[in-house]
Amino acid sequence: MANLIDIKGVTHAYKTDNGPLPVLDDLNISVPEGDFCAVVGPSGCGKSTLTRLIAGLMKPDQGEVWLHGERVTSPRSTVGMAFQNPVMLEWRTILQNVLLPLEIVPNKMTKKQKEERGRELLALVGLEGFEDKRPSELSGGMRQRASLCRAIVHKPDVLIMDEPFGALDAFTREDLWQTMHALRAEEPFTGVLITHDLRESVYLADEVIVLSGRPATTQHVENVKLDGRTDLEVIYTPEATEILHRLRHQIEIAQGRAKDEEAA
């Protein structure tokens, strides 16, 4: 299968008053079409920079980012984004918020088709009946659901999520994980999920990429195929636990707390 996302030898540094601050160092990531890839790593290792690079919001100092066989040099409408802070336009209703990308991205949908599409998506994430509410009337979890709808309403090839569930309580987060699976079943997309939560990465992703500490490079790639199961119980199976242990160990290496025995 062709790779939808190809990140080749990307190196990037931020300019600061104390000289350049390298965040990414010769990073290589490939995500096949339709796959869901989770990126984990220590705090401040450049994960968010990675999302901005894939989205074309910034250019790397060195290396190349390819989407769909095209080199990314500027933002493109085939990308959808969701952030930890589910920013909503407070002056619009939930439905109008979800439809925002369709106002920017060229498309041939009529107003009615757009509305139908928005309502369908909202129903899919359990927000039926909230279409005409204002964002301020929704809880954090509901806002994040709406923000996911907004991220995929224009049928992007790639959904980039930067810790979308990070600010939610544990139970809401688990609800949202299941919503993600429901969405993927209905709406095929290739996903990149930045997260701090190893259980989340194992439950949602097909592969988990562990980044090393700053400057980040690909330290470990873990294939996570849990027999296609999408129920929450799967996290507590022995296979999942074993994967979690391996990932935990890799994170400790990345943090510099454990030695990489394979390398040594």
Add this chain to the structure above:
Amino acid sequence: MKTFRKIATPTLAILIFLAFWEFIVWVNQWPNYKMASPSDLIPAYTKYWNLFLIYGWQTLWRTVVGLLVAVVFGTLIGMIMGFSRTMRDALYPLLVGFNAIPKATVVPVIALILIGQHDLNTVLIAFMISFFPISVAVSIGLSTLEPEYRDILRSLGASKWTIFWKIALPKTLPEFFGALKVAVTLAFIGTNLMEIVEPHGKGLGHLFDSGKINADYPLMFAVLIALAFLGILLYYIVVALEKIFAGWAERPQG
């Protein structure tokens, strides 16, 4: 019931205030040149009602025009400062300095530069005194826009203009209206400064002046109350506009 309460509460407050004022004057037995009482004002209004209408209109329209210019110019400066850090650093001290100059001292200068252009003079002072809060509010509103807002649209390939129109502008409206409420009252001060310091036979300021010259003290107080009334009127027009354009920012009271 809700609208009734909304109108009745401030009306009652005004009546209580007037009664208290009347009472204070009566208790102290102040003559009307020291402090006119509300009951002294009624004859002033009935006697000069046509003058109040003519002069009141002159004051009102010049204030509104000054305010409109302040909105356009203030928003423009605010946008420049909100989008460019360099321009913000460059313009802030100039604006603050300009705003710190007492406008009463600017009045004669303007009156000299644009001699005879009374309407223009008055509008200019109303504008100068009221654009500062608008500029500051717009620039703060724009410069504090969360980066995620911009990224959502930018990642879809939206132009800068689209981002401004769809997000930055509506997001700044609550701050803008907050500043406009301050600017409304300031603009009245500006108009009257010109009308009183450089009298040119127009506006409520002129009526105030003629009250002073003729020792008609109740008339002077009546002018002040008329000005207050116009101020309240314009303020509530702004409140109504705010409800229409930025009503979403109001949270239900819990």
